[in-house]
Amino acid sequence: MRKLDIQSGLFLLLLSMGICVGSLQHEVGSLTEPGSGFFPLATGLVLGVLSILILIEGRRGSQDTAGFWAPAANRKGIFLTIFFILVFSFLLERAGFLFTTTLFFFLVSRFVSGHRWSTALFFGLATSVATYVVFSFLLRAPLPVGIVESMF
Amino acid sequence: MGFSVIAEPMNFVFCFTGVLLGTLIGVLPGLGPGATISLLLPLTYHLNPIASIIMVAGIYYGAKYGGSTTSILLNIPGEVDSVVTCLDGYQMARKGRAGPALGISAFGSFIAGTVATLGLMLVAPTLARFALSFGPPEMFALMVLAMTLIVFMSSGSQAKGLAMAALGLFLGSVGLDVFTNVDRFVFGYNFLLEGLGIVPVIVGLFGVGEVLSNLEVQMRGEVFQKKVSNLLPTLKDWKDSFWPIVRGTFIGFFVGVIPGGGGIASTFASYTVEKRLSKHPEKFGTGAIEGVAGPEAANNACSGANFIPLLTLGIPTNGIMAIIFASLMINGLQPGPLLIKNQPELFWGVIASMYVGNVMLVMLNLPLIGIWVRFLTIPYAILAPLILFFCLLGAYTVKNAVPDLIIMLIFGIVGFLMKKYRYEGAPLIMGFVISELVEGAFIRSLLMSGGSFTIFFSRPISCTLMIVSLLLFILPLFGKKPISMGAGDDEG
Numbered sequence: 001m002r003k004l005d006i007q008s009g010l011f012l013l014l015l016s017m018g019i020c021v022g023s024l025q026h027e028v029g030s031l032t033e034p035g036s037g038f039f040p041l042a043t044g045l046v047l048g049v050l051s052i053l054i055l056i057e058g059r060r061g062s063q064d065t066a067g068f069w070a071p072a073a074n075r076k077g078i079f080l081t082i083f084f085i086l087v088f089s090f091l092l093e094r095a096g097f098l099f100t101t102t103l104f105f106f107l108v109s110r111f112v113s114g115h116r117w118s119t120a121l122f123f124g125l126a127t128s129v130a131t132y133v134v135f136s137f138l139l140r141a142p143l144p145v146g147i148v149e150s151m152f
Numbered sequence: 153m154g155f156s157v158i159a160e161p162m163n164f165v166f167c168f169t170g171v172l173l174g175t176l177i178g179v180l181p182g183l184g185p186g187a188t189i190s191l192l193l194p195l196t197y198h199l200n201p202i203a204s205i206i207m208v209a210g211i212y213y214g215a216k217y218g219g220s221t222t223s224i225l226l227n228i229p230g231e232v233d234s235v236v237t238c239l240d241g242y243q244m245a246r247k248g249r250a251g252p253a254l255g256i257s258a259f260g261s262f263i264a265g266t267v268a269t270l271g272l273m274l275v276a277p278t279l280a281r282f283a284l285s286f287g288p289p290e291m292f293a294l295m296v297l298a299m300t301l302i303v304f305m306s307s308g309s310q311a312k313g314l315a316m317a318a319l320g321l322f323l324g325s326v327g328l329d330v331f332t333n334v335d336r337f338v339f340g341y342n343f344l345l346e347g348l349g350i351v352p353v354i355v356g357l358f359g360v361g362e363v364l365s366n367l368e369v370q371m372r373g374e375v376f377q378k379k380v381s382n383l384l385p386t387l388k389d390w391k392d393s394f395w396p397i398v399r400g401t402f403i404g405f406f407v408g409v410i411p412g413g414g415g416i417a418s419t420f421a422s423y424t425v426e427k428r429l430s431k432h433p434e435k436f437g438t439g440a441i442e443g444v445a446g447p448e449a450a451n452n453a454c455s456g457a458n459f460i461p462l463l464t465l466g467i468p469t470n471g472i473m474a475i476i477f478a479s480l481m482i483n484g485l486q487p488g489p490l491l492i493k494n495q496p497e498l499f500w501g502v503i504a505s506m507y508v509g510n511v512m513l514v515m516l517n518l519p520l521i522g523i524w525v526r527f528l529t530i531p532y533a534i535l536a537p538l539i540l541f542f543c544l545l546g547a548y549t550v551k552n553a554v555p556d557l558i559i560m561l562i563f564g565i566v567g568f569l570m571k572k573y574r575y576e577g578a579p580l581i582m583g584f585v586i587s588e589l590v591e592g593a594f595i596r597s598l599l600m601s602g603g604s605f606t607i608f609f610s611r612p613i614s615c616t617l618m619i620v621s622l623l624l625f626i627l628p629l630f631g632k633k634p635i636s637m638g639a640g641d642d643e644g
Contacts, residue, residue, distance in 0.1 A: 039595070
């Protein structure tokens with residue numbers, strides 16, 4: 001865990017510095033009259049001390065036996081999933097719920113889970129329509145409207 | 153009062169839904185109670201508070217029942233607390249005794265769950281009355297102790313756990329400061345004024361993070377006994393299991409009351425005790441029924457006892473309790489000493505639902521075992537898109553805001569990285585959900601004392617709690633931790 005601990009320890013140290021600098025932009029106040037930056041500064045300082053402890057632990061730790069990725073890791077699946085979530089977030093309020101959900105389900109089922117084109121499309125359509133009915137008609141929760149929804 | 157609450161058709165239905173979902177997700181490897189409750193958090197917005205908490209509680213203890221099924225039949229714990237059940241449960245299945253293993257697991261869980269609910273009913277009101285005398289210094293010291301205990305009893309590095317708790321406290325302070333009405337760390341984004349939403353953070357960390365981790369390595373397992381019969385344990389099985397169930401119940405209950413005392417701690421403790429007391433310790437690991445009965449009882453007693461600190465002191469004892477804490481907050485309820493006084497219907501309703509839920513679980517788990525076995529064969533390739541979709545839907549529908557989807561994605565990646573770098577999610581979530589309470593208690597204590605930290609050491613209760621916290625922090629510096637139990641690893 002040596003390398004991984006040092007990497008994460010350094011990241012947390014930088015983050016704690018960022019928190020402390022950000023807190024100092026606010027009024028820190030005093031112990032008798034704490035300001036809005038007081039508590040975040042305290043958490044930043046504690047995080048800083050602990051990240052140094054993590055770095056020390058990392059320096060003392062044994063050499064890594066495994067790397068960041070597991071053997072034969074499905075990296076493509078992970079990156080595609082993150083990308084598809086971004087696509088979903090971008091399209092949801094622009095293209096409407098039904099189209100975006102069908103597309104998202106289709107993309108994940110086809111390219112991450114490896115289902116056939118037809119199965120992926122069926123999954124996408126079935127799930128988006130079923131969810132739309134439950135949320136719009138049963139729970140009466142508003143969902144983003146696009147071209148498809150405006151036809152109902 | 154509690155039984156009249158659970159007798160209402162809506163509450164009864166949600167109790168059943170909770171235990172059914174709990175059993176289902178306990179059975180499905182790769183989807184833990186933490187992820188499921190997170191996914192359902194947005195739904196609780198649309199339900200009345202009592203029904204939603206009854207359902208969420210049902211998912212929690214239902215998952216404990218279901219988790220043992222995969223441990224016994226598949227040698228993969230459906231949720232992490234059932235890992236000990238793999239040791240002897242799977243060996244029993246290999247010998248064709250999956251039925252009695254599942255049977256004693258369900259009956260043991262029922263007995264322990266019912267006794268723990270009785271304990272909750274007796275202990276909680278007294279503890280809540282005592283906690284009413286707590287001022288800000290005592291509350292602050294108690295929350296510090298709770299966080300230290302969670303970290304102390306979890307597996308892995310103490311520094312990493314505490315760092316996550318500190319990070320959680322910071323993340324909880326993002327948004328409008330309740331004391332000064334000044335915005336903090338919002339960087340001009342108005343959607344951050346209300347703070348990082350509980351739902352997107354939790355759904356990201358536990359739901360999306362879990363899916364990304366599972367996608368990396370596909371899980372495979374062999375169902376050893378697809379057709380399970382003879383679920384009723386024999387007289388000899390009962391004789392061998394009686395005392396392990398009794399001891400497991402007490403161990404689970406007492407471990408569960410302690411903040412940080414996760415189910416896995418109680419199951420390991422029970423297994424160790426049974427092995428030590430057994431006349432044939434060599435049989436453990438080869439299919440001894442005591443090795444299933446004790447830990448399963450401990451696990452379920454623990455889940456009931458976990459509610460005591462939450463409902464009486466407002467302290468979540470593990471990651472899932474932190475999520476349940478969040479769901480109470482979402483419903484406008486403040487967990488703590490006043491909950492029983494102000495919301496008696498909720499408190500007694502949840503307790504009564506646990507009695508009813510335990511009966512439902514036995515009825516669901518034993519006669520329907522054939523159906524649960526079929527669920528074991530659902531490939532993750534089908535589950536993953538569904539889970540992801542419900543994560544997205546859950547995060548979005550709380551406020552109908554796209555930024556929440558981005559927050560969820562960021563915390564999903566954070567959750568994935570935390571697993572890779574061996575950081576636990578429980579302390580982070582715990583710090584995040586109690587951040588406002590910790591800050592409030594801390595600032596009020598300083599105002600009370602005129603800026604002196606001695607206030608935490610000059611009052612007997614807070615002084616005792618602070619000294620225990622300090623000892624727990626210092627102890628590991630002088631050697632190995634006495635126990636390492638993964639209290640926070642409850643995402644399953």
